[in-house]
Amino acid sequence: MATEAAALTRDESWLARLRRNRVLRRLRQHKLFLTGFALFAIVLVMAIFAPLIAPLPPDEIQFRHRFEPPSLEFPMGTDNFGRDLLSRVVYGARLSLEIGFTVVLLTGLFGTAIGAAAGYFRKLDNPLMRVMDALMAFPAILLAVAIAAALGASAVNAVIALAAVYTPRTARIVRASVLVVREMEYVQAARACGATNWRIMRRHILPNSLAPLIVQLTFIFAYAVLAEAILSFLGVGPEPPTPTWGNIVAEGRQYIREAPWITLFPGLAIAMTVLGLNLLGDGLRDALDPRMRVQQG
């Protein structure tokens, strides 16, 4: 009996632990988080299965079908080249999420490295944070647009520009939590036991500074999707005819009187993605640390 019980607990251990997990339980009860999760999941599925969902290739030109309003055949209508907008919006999801995710990855990496270094090593704090302050002195969008314009319009350069803009904002948040955690008694204890800086950082400080970082990165994902659309709209994002949401809106702008649907649908897609991510971020913040307040970009 006893061994059976032990086997049972071991079997269900990770699942049960997952089920008992305080954060996950809070998230499951958070209606807005679940709404955000659903919205984001729709976009994610669209992006992953784009070739299966899109009825036509995104750049297939059909001159017979120019400016078709939304119908059963073309659920979102067609544009000035007779391209199917549903297909373009679905493929646009792919690029938007790819760019957003890469920006999050780079920002998380550099932001953590810089923020942790500034918070942990007193001598590095001032020089590093002044550079971050200087980067943050420019309006985010303006700096991103200027960097992308200098580097040249492409998806890779858009990622570089956005990562450069959001890294300081992340570094500042990581630094703030590292400053708090480094004064904790368990860090002093670890140091007294002879742990190296690297070990203290990896085992004690970073894991305990993770919560605000995760929340911040979710919001950065949202800003990055928005900002990428703006870069494309201003003509410094991935070059047309690449179907990014910003590009489609920019192209549809000329035909806004005759064919407003060209601008309508990609904008709705952006709004849905960003709203989903914002809800996810709010939910994560409530679940991970209810004391944290409204974030800003």
Place this chain on the structure above:
Amino acid sequence: MIRFIAGRLVSAVPVILLVTLISFLLMKLVPGDPAMIIAGLSATPAEVEHIRQQLGLDQPFLTQLLTWYGNLLQGDLGQSLLLGRGVTTSILERLPVTLSISFYALFLTLLAALTSGTLAALRQNTWIDQILMSVALIGVSLPNFWLGLMLIILFAVWLGWLPSGGYVPFLEDPWGWLAAATLPAVSLAMLQMGLLARITRATMLEVLRQDYIRTAKAKGMPPWVVVGKHAFKNVMIPVVTVTGIIFSLLMGGSVVIETVYSIPGVGRLMASAILRRDYPVIQGGMLFVAAMLLIVNLVVDVLYAWFDPRVRYGRDGD
């Protein structure tokens, strides 16, 4: 107080130096030869050489850097390649346009955000709260350029109530200005409205739980005085803190919104400079906006210390 201001000024110096350096380095990001890129594919070698000389790109790096700082000290941001005139004049000419719309947007932001945030907090967890906060969240999530275009479709194309673009100076025709500036200001304000409404609600909820509010209520003060006077003053503290962020968002947003509505302001100057690779205007405009924001932040810091002595006497840190 003077000591506090002096301290702030001194700590701003390295940031200002770095900001100017970043603006200078922007052109160094251009891969290959910037003169070739600016001149375009059809340019003759002589034309390329002319641009190279005009930008001083034929000089050594250090000379370029020193010239940049030397000119900066004289308020000279260089010459626009396409407008054929000074960057500083080009910006200053267009500044009133951008500022008038930004202040209009700021006014709308404060009006909408403070009332809806307060109302939501007072009616916490009711349908009023839920609707207001949903609107705020949607405001934060809408792409501003798209919102601008949708407002054009609705109010200019379908209803025909307001013009779809353009600008009328306020002093020439105040009503014309109002008609032309309303849609841009709303598109520009939406993001900050959402942001500030959420902050206002959160702060108001916290303030309403304080002892002094209970005291005020207990001594029989009418509810509107309690909220309007005692609570509201304290809610303003975080609002003042985000002024810098709001200004930054307004300046960034005007690049987009002025393009959407064809408004001849600093934002559209930047947007067209970016499209046409007019690097001196991009550099100068960036620097100008950053300098303006640094000043705004400095003023906010000082005001903040003025209103809240704890800041003045507290540790000088973050």
